[in-house]
Amino acid sequence: MREAPSGRDALITGIGLVSSLGEGIEAHRAALSRPGPCRPVVDAAGFAPWPVHPMVALEYDRQIPRRGDQRQMEQWQRIGTYAAGLALESAGVKGDAGLLDRTHMVVAAGGGERDYAVDAAILSGMAAAPDPDVFLNERLMSDLRPTLFLAQLSNLLAGNISVVHGVVGSSRTFMGEEAAGADAVRIACARIAAGQGELFLVGGSYNAQRPDILLQYEMGGLLWKREFAGVWSRQPAGGGMVMGSLGCFLVIESRAHARARGAVAHARIGAIATDRCGRAPGAAAATAARQWAGLRPRVDGAAAAVLSGASGAAAATVQERAFLSGLGLPVRATASVLGHSMEPSFIANLALAADVVGQGRLFAPLDPGEMEAPAGGPVAQVVVTSWGHWRGECMALVEPPD
Numbered sequence: 001m002r003e004a005p006s007g008r009d010a011l012i013t014g015i016g017l018v019s020s021l022g023e024g025i026e027a028h029r030a031a032l033s034r035p036g037p038c039r040p041v042v043d044a045a046g047f048a049p050w051p052v053h054p055m056v057a058l059e060y061d062r063q064i065p066r067r068g069d070q071r072q073m074e075q076w077q078r079i080g081t082y083a084a085g086l087a088l089e090s091a092g093v094k095g096d097a098g099l100l101d102r103t104h105m106v107v108a109a110g111g112g113e114r115d116y117a118v119d120a121a122i123l124s125g126m127a128a129a130p131d132p133d134v135f136l137n138e139r140l141m142s143d144l145r146p147t148l149f150l151a152q153l154s155n156l157l158a159g160n161i162s163v164v165h166g167v168v169g170s171s172r173t174f175m176g177e178e179a180a181g182a183d184a185v186r187i188a189c190a191r192i193a194a195g196q197g198e199l200f201l202v203g204g205s206y207n208a209q210r211p212d213i214l215l216q217y218e219m220g221g222l223l224w225k226r227e228f229a230g231v232w233s234r235q236p237a238g239g240g241m242v243m244g245s246l247g248c249f250l251v252i253e254s255r256a257h258a259r260a261r262g263a264v265a266h267a268r269i270g271a272i273a274t275d276r277c278g279r280a281p282g283a284a285a286a287t288a289a290r291q292w293a294g295l296r297p298r299v300d301g302a303a304a305a306v307l308s309g310a311s312g313a314a315a316a317t318v319q320e321r322a323f324l325s326g327l328g329l330p331v332r333a334t335a336s337v338l339g340h341s342m343e344p345s346f347i348a349n350l351a352l353a354a355d356v357v358g359q360g361r362l363f364a365p366l367d368p369g370e371m372e373a374p375a376g377g378p379v380a381q382v383v384v385t386s387w388g389h390w391r392g393e394c395m396a397l398v399e400p401p402d
Contacts, residue, residue: 004189004193007255007259008193008194009254010192010193010252010254010255010268010269011252011253011254011258011265011401012251012268012351012354013090013091013258014091014093014250015087015249015266015351016082016083016084016085016086016203016247017083017086017246017247017248017351018055018056018079018083018248019053019056019245019246019247019339020042020053020054020055020244020337020338021041023056023086028351028352028355029355029363032337032363032364037368038230038336038364038365038366040336040337041053041056046209047214049225050218050224050242050243051224051228052242052243052245052339053208053242053244053246055207055246062085063081066164069164073156075113075209076112076113076157076206077112079205079246079247080160080161080203080249081157081160081164083203083249084201084247084249087203087250087251088201088251090251091263097166100166100168100169101169103167103168103169103251104170104188104191104199105158105161105170105171105172105200106172106174106184106185106201107157107161107171107172107173107184107202108183108343109158109174109175109180110154110175110343111154112153113207113210115144118139118144119212121143122139122140125139154175155173157173157204158172158173161201167201169199170197172184172187175343177388177389177390177391177392178309178346178392178394179386179394180343181203181204181342181345181386182272182386185202185250185252185346185350185396186394192253198254198256199252199257200252200253201250202250202347203250204247204249204347205246205248205343206243206247206341206342206343207245208243208245208246208341209245217241217243222240222241223242224239224241224242224312226240228242229367230333230336231317231335232310232317232321232333232336232367233367233368234317235317239312239315239318240312240314241311241313241340242312242340243340243341244339244341245341246344248347250347255268266355267354267357267358267398267400267401268400269397270298270381270397271298271396271397272394272396273295273394273396274392275291275392276391276393279390284387284393285319285323288323288393288395291393291395298381298397300380300381301328301329302376302377303378303379303380303381304329304381304382305330305331306331306332307332307352307383308331308332308334308349309333309334309335309384309386310335310387311335311345311389313389316387316390320387324385327383329383330362330374331373332365332372333366333367333372334349336367340389346394349386350396350398354398356382356398357382357400360379360380361375361379380399382397383395383397383398384396384398
């Protein structure tokens with residue numbers, strides 16, 4: 001993890017975050033700072049037996065003023081476009097054509113939603129069809145509308161942000177669940193360090209309130225189906241993810257550019273590393289150990305904390321817990337209150353980390369038990385980790401901007 005050249009380090013100058021806890025970083029700070037036990041927002045009935053963290057009610061007109069634009073978006077696109085608007089507004093970039101013309105976009109996103117009626121009809125019909133394979137092919141060719149495939153494209157989020165907010169620099173979209181979000185940030189920081197851009201809008205969105213996506217992860221045995229519990233507390237009962245709807249975008253820019261336009265930075269991304277292993281026994285821990293070895297000389301153990309992206313999925317969470325326990329730093333697993341949101345989960349933790357270093361204090365434990373101890377004093381650095389539920393190991397250091 002090499003230091004960026006002078007003036008080329010990456011500053012977070014804008015944050016747009018929406019989740020079950022509220023809209024904006026201030027709402028999240030207030031929710032996490034309430035006295036008493038942590039109180040996540042959970043819908044236990046709407047998608048029973050799976051609890052879900054639902055998106056807070058948003059007035060989409062505030063960031064997507066044209067109703068026609070809203071109608072042609074799926075929910076995950078509306079969430080992302082809304083969060084992107086909040087980030088641009090926070091950074092003082094929204095509506096500034098001169099800045100938007102050279103704002104580059106890096107988006108992490110999955111695919112669109114299914115046509116539930118068609119899926120149900122096909123699945124029901126296949127059971128009675130004399131030749132299920134032929135039946136499936138015929139129905140797929142005749143029942144699926146062509147526009148459904150357009151709505152599935154992951155790069156539609158970037159397209160909608162460009163149309164609605166006027167962001168017209170270069171655009172990249174990554175797929176790949178948790179690691180896609182981390183790589184989006186890493187590449188933005190690398191391009192800033194290399195002088196290949198000054199101003200970036202980086203983020204993603206996730207709609208967890210989808211029967212199809214819950215079915216997908218349930219078929220993999222990855223979801224938690226009991227009374228709600230925090231990430232660490234689920235592990236003795238076999239673990240499992242509780243999904244959460246979330247959108248998060250960051251405006252990331254070079255220090256020189258931020259200084260020149262008088263932007264106020266929330267935090268600095270001091271270092272970031274991403275990798276991917278096959279998850280053979282011990283492989284993820286070895287990857288994280290290499291990343292930590294590169295980061296450790298910069299970390300003040302007396303004033304640092306960890307924001308973990310642990311999903312709750314048993315195998316990855318048990319391994320990450322063992323690794324984090326050896327760091328000697330206070331830990332918070334934010335999926336206990338936000339739910340797990342795949343692509344934007346790492347980016348949301350960067351946003352929360354930026355707020356923690358800005359406030360100088362870590363919020364109270366989110367899950368009872370020995371894993372999350374109170375912070376011993378002020379916090380000036382946050383290590384953000386992510387072990388994807390299946391693949392991807394990522395680590396970043398967030399520090400005060402100066």
